[in-house]
Amino acid sequence: MDLILAFGSSFLSQLRSPTLAFLIGGMALAASGSKLAIPDAVYRFIVFVLLMSIGLDGGMEIREADLAALALPAVFAILIGCVCVLIGAATLGRLPGIERDDALATSGLFGAVSASTLAAAMIVLDEQDVFFEAWTPALYPFMDIPALVLAIVLAGVSARKDNGAEKTQVSAIIVDSLRGSALSALLLGIAIGLIASPQQVYEEFYDPLFRGFLSILMLIMGMEAWSRLAALRSVAHWYMLYAFIAPILHGCLGFACGWVAHELVGLSPGGAVILAVIAASNSDISGPPTLRAGIPGANPSSYIGASTSIGTPVAIALCIPIFTALAGFVFEQ
Amino acid sequence: MDLILAFGSSFLSQLRSPTLAFLIGGMALAASGSKLAIPDAVYRFIVFVLLMSIGLDGGMEIREADLAALALPAVFAILIGCVCVLIGAATLGRLPGIERDDALATSGLFGAVSASTLAAAMIVLDEQDVFFEAWTPALYPFMDIPALVLAIVLAGVSARKDNGAEKTQVSAIIVDSLRGSALSALLLGIAIGLIASPQQVYEEFYDPLFRGFLSILMLIMGMEAWSRLAALRSVAHWYMLYAFIAPILHGCLGFACGWVAHELVGLSPGGAVILAVIAASNSDISGPPTLRAGIPGANPSSYIGASTSIGTPVAIALCIPIFTALAGFVFEQ
Amino acid sequence: MDLILAFGSSFLSQLRSPTLAFLIGGMALAASGSKLAIPDAVYRFIVFVLLMSIGLDGGMEIREADLAALALPAVFAILIGCVCVLIGAATLGRLPGIERDDALATSGLFGAVSASTLAAAMIVLDEQDVFFEAWTPALYPFMDIPALVLAIVLAGVSARKDNGAEKTQVSAIIVDSLRGSALSALLLGIAIGLIASPQQVYEEFYDPLFRGFLSILMLIMGMEAWSRLAALRSVAHWYMLYAFIAPILHGCLGFACGWVAHELVGLSPGGAVILAVIAASNSDISGPPTLRAGIPGANPSSYIGASTSIGTPVAIALCIPIFTALAGFVFEQ
Amino acid sequence: MFHPATKVTIIAERLLQDKLVAKLEDAGAKGYTIVDGGGKGEHFTRASDSASVVNAFSIIRIEAILASDETARAIATEIETGFFKQYSGVVYLSQVEVLRPERF
Amino acid sequence: MFHPATKVTIIAERLLQDKLVAKLEDAGAKGYTIVDGGGKGEHFTRASDSASVVNAFSIIRIEAILASDETARAIATEIETGFFKQYSGVVYLSQVEVLRPERF
Amino acid sequence: MFHPATKVTIIAERLLQDKLVAKLEDAGAKGYTIVDGGGKGEHFTRASDSASVVNAFSIIRIEAILASDETARAIATEIETGFFKQYSGVVYLSQVEVLRPERF
Ligand SMILES: Nc1ncnc2c1ncn2[C@@H]1O[C@H](COP(=O)(O)O)[C@@H](O)[C@H]1O
Ligand SMILES: Nc1ncnc2c1ncn2[C@@H]1O[C@H](COP(=O)(O)O)[C@@H](O)[C@H]1O
Ligand SMILES: Nc1ncnc2c1ncn2[C@@H]1O[C@H](COP(=O)(O)O)[C@@H](O)[C@H]1O
């Protein structure tokens, strides 16, 4: 009961939070056929700044962080990434009229992580003064890469079964996803944060821009969500169902792991929320190209539609407030 | 006499204000054939941020504003927009060697509103610590849309007279201009400001960037002004005359209405200046595409040349200081 | 001995300074084949903001500066620019297997100035609280233009010797390089700083962005440095040698002049470092197009490779700490 | 095996993009490619990249390959008469060769 | 003096760029030109400029002029079979005239 | 009714844009279209979008349609000899069909 209330209030505050307002605003714009468009160059710059900012902050904190406390959440992240993909393959993959490749690609995306959802969660926690270790966002790649790799490998396996296609090299996929613009920016940020002392440039430039750039990214996400709906309608409705349920399910999984990490190595409640949210999120930037190259047989309309049009909005609008509220409730005592 | 002095000093301070310096600098660059060019993506981003910023601020204030005080200026805005177009049609339209379509398109632009001029006025008032209600910039669409619609409708009417062209739908034009990137950004900002609580993102991101982005927009406006002069020379000289007089005339009209609103519903002096300046301004972003689509017969060289090359510089360099000074003088006692 | 230590410590602190970290990070990204790319529009915007910022600050200070103290360094700048080109022509130009045109173009670039290196030096001095006159960066054009002009003229001369090519107009080259996007931005900034009072927009917008934009520019420079190495390998190895030695040599020349200016007109130690660093730097933005147009016979792979891949990294990573340390040592007593 | 096909190239102002694309699809084009640009014609010059206050006037270049020459000619004629009497723009045809005619 | 040459135009998703370029160079193309764009085909629509969360899917248009018609046809066929069975994209040939055949 | 016309396509470095355009207009081209791009040729590779410190070297692709074949050939020859002996770039001709020859 209290939980409901806690969630309710957190949800309402979330609704009033600009983050969500911009997301919905973006949808409204696209729906109204507005000609407003954020130039691609600006979009790419914004994503770069957000991830560099996350990386720098994380890197600077990892220096102080005790690596034992860091190891367990990282292991959990890897597990969650893989489990999510397996769940997807076992559920969505079995449904009537769903191509195996499409199911695997979709599971891969939903197992992977969304930078925009992650950034949104950080701002929301920040708005509610919930503390989290700055290195928790750096768990991103630990969940992202395994999910993508596993999905592509499984697709390769079944492809080989059907028509002896050549073996997929795991290493190649890992390298390829590390090279993606999103992960490169994040990892570079972490490296610089670890080695150099970017405190000042971080505080003067990257941090102040974070909130504003996020608001614009949310706008873009909203526009994309709406404009991809059309493509989504053209594919099996199961995708919509999966895209709605998966984030919540994955989020719970992540939250559970976060709770365990809290008990064992003292991960902060905020850290648990971050873990839950990256589990709930689905890759909308780094993932698609990697999957596109890795599972060419899969139809982008299905997996991108499912992820951008439903998965991301659900993760941002529902999962963030749910798990923030849940944390306030569970970690109270 | 005092007025002259007041204007003189305000004009000089305006001259030293960077806003104008960047405008003139842009002209100088274009005149000197400099290769410096602000990328289009950056230009579009800047316009978005400026209008979103105006919208957010306005929206947050409208919440507190008393709607009665808001209604009258809005009605005035609509009237001014229409009257300006009619004046244009009745003067420019009657001149020898002026195509009716061109005259209407030009009157439409000069009846409509310029986001850049508006932003410049806001900064100037700010520099001179003249208070204005943050919702006054939100009068923009109330003047902009009626002007464009009326111009297009009049053109349609005469087109039908000549060759039974099909009737122009007013609604279609309104929707089209609302969809334009400039108005969408402004209205979205207002909506978010009204519904959500974007205080923090506004103060951390949109507001601090305002002044700087405006300086760059002024630079672009200056370059455009100069580079369009060539096109303008190729058309009748009447356009230059109209483009010089109209902003001042429209501004006086707006100022008069502002004064009435001051007497009746207590519009602030600064608010009156804003009303005067948006009346004096001419649409350089949202207007042209709408008119281009709505009055295809009109020659863009004439109306865009007149507006960008003369109208906007006159509005920024003359009208802003004139009406700021006038306000200081009129509302003194 | 102390010098070595001083240099050592300054070099280490420099290594930890994010400026260099981003430069190296950029190389690492390019080397790892990352897909991260900063959009061209953003790159051009960043360069504009950095140079406008340098210009505004310089312009505002020149107002107060005593022009006598300004004149000598300016004269030195011109001399250095020319001497560097002559040295290059006399050394690189004489080496076996080096085309005269290529040698002159390369010498021109290394005689000219790099905005990015200059900006990096300003931040480093700032980080180490070394004072320098804000007008010293405005020495940029005084060294840049003569170097480019001289290189092009010499190439023209020898071209005429071989096959009576028409005379190269010095004025045309000067105008052309002044029109380049980098110099236009700088000069416009200086003009506005001198005439208008852009204090507020400078402090609210340009200055706060400086450090952050520089970090991104360093990233781009690093990526470019690496990606041009391939082209460089295809040309004579002499270029690598020259590109490594020239910056240090030119820097010493600049430092010596700075020292003289310190003794005669009281140029600050920091100012001497700035003079040394712009001498050490090589043009990577404004120069190449001018040279490309001025010495079409020269092969860009050679001079751009030499400058971007080796010259700039050497200037930033070695020369800046060297001359900062040297200043601390020489100007101590 | 290569098969002849006809390419329709349309150069117009961006503000016509949606209408032109709709027209193409109605007329049976299975696909099209758009690139942005600038240019000069009867009317006036448009910068291709630098900030243009009237961006909506900047140029787009649409090309659509069709297996059937008649359809291509029909589309070109419709667009010329339907748009480029009023608006500025250009349309032209060229002959190309494709490998899988069934997908054009 | 003008000499006939064959132009291979490839329209594909950006993520194939490196592979396609490598293929072109191996096959003996001495140069190529790339422009960015957007488009629509069997698969789905791609915005040409506005922010696309899946930028890597945006379209590139590669054109390479070859003096030898056989080489051109060989390249087109290889690319069609090597890439566009799996990935989305289009390749077509057209006849052009150049002045210095030796450099193509 | 379609009429034959000749298209001149010029691929060159941006720094030549103004000169090339001037040349085109002098030679009687009534219009042209420019798109930005990147590419590779004898000289060196140019990125099409990502930040290039030497942006002025990035590639532009100019196409101009002319009703008169002779004019087109004359332009192509002039540009090849006038520019591309010194600077890097390519020019080629192709045959197209237009509807209103009078405006080309
Ligand atoms: N002869 C031509 N060759 C190539 N493009 C042209 C030509 N004429 C016009 N264009 C393009 O079509 C656009 C509109 O032309 P216009 O309708 O003549 O203003 C111009 O901006 C050019 O991009
Ligand atoms: N008929 C066509 N004409 C021109 N471009 C096409 C055509 N079909 C496909 N394309 C381009 O090729 C890309 C991929 O096509 P597809 O493989 O059908 O999805 C599309 O995005 C278009 O840019
Ligand atoms: N064979 C070719 N096909 C298409 N474009 C080419 C070709 N050769 C050169 N180019 C273009 O022309 C530019 C200059 O070529 P080059 O003068 O060979 O360096 C290159 O960057 C390419 O964009």
Ligand code: NA
């Ligand atoms: Na996930």
Ligand code: NA
């Ligand atoms: Na007006």
Ligand code: NA
């Ligand atoms: Na130098």
